[in-house]
Amino acid sequence: MSTYIKEVNKENWREIAALEPAENQKEFIESIPFCLAESFIEALTTSLGLYAGDKPVGYAMVGFYFDEKKSIWFDRFMIDYHFQGKGYANQFIPLIEAYINEHYDVQIIRLSFVPGNDQAEQLYKKNGFVRTGENDPEGEIIMEKYL
Template sequence: MKTVTLVEVNKENWYDCCQLAVSPEQEPYIESNAISIAQSKFEPTLKAYAIYEEQTIVGFVMYNMVQEELESHWVYRIMIDHKFQGKGIGTAATKLMIAQMEQLPNCKKIVVGYHPLNKGAHKLYASLGFVDNGDRFGQEMAVIKYIN
């Protein structure tokens, strides 16, 4: 696999992030990157990153730098453009994001919420050590990764 990196969303890459799209069957499960980037401008504790494979923007992640529900740091978005899915990029990018989040003050748990029918998300998070303790928020299930 080529090198995967996270680069903070900035004036050079924000528009390209907004052009990324998931597959049509995934659309009901995730907000657009444009909405996520706008949200990050109004909630300053949110950190938004473009996912690059080499020099190409292939995805987007966003997380909160402060604790929220379940006394945890929350992942807000992880998406890989439909043209780049199935190559391990999402796993690599999520590992990079988790490594950053582990450096946050008092980061003991990382939580991500997703729709129970989103099988790809379920497989990804389970493979990275997230566990389902039965926490639910509206339509979403919340899985937790415990940090040592």
């Protein structure tokens, strides 16, 4: 089944807003409706629907681009609990990186994760991200990847 990314817009926001993480992951990510509202209101980020065939299976947000640093944040990432364990996370990270390369002039992709979310850290390490030794203002651990 083909996987692809589609920017969230007025046609698909409802199906993306309905996505949910597994119960034990809810403490690690804001709700998708909150993320969509933040993205649409602040306009510093872009919300992305992650699709397998015609089904929405996940969500990501990218933004907070810094021209002088040539960096951007891969700010949110979640695969709906119905679709976890099928390899989608590892399929979508390269697609998100390709989306970033197509839309922004960047050399660094940064992200953060909540301490204790070992599953996320392992996923990001597997995809080439490394810890920076920094934490964001909320205490999340920052990782980055040089392109």
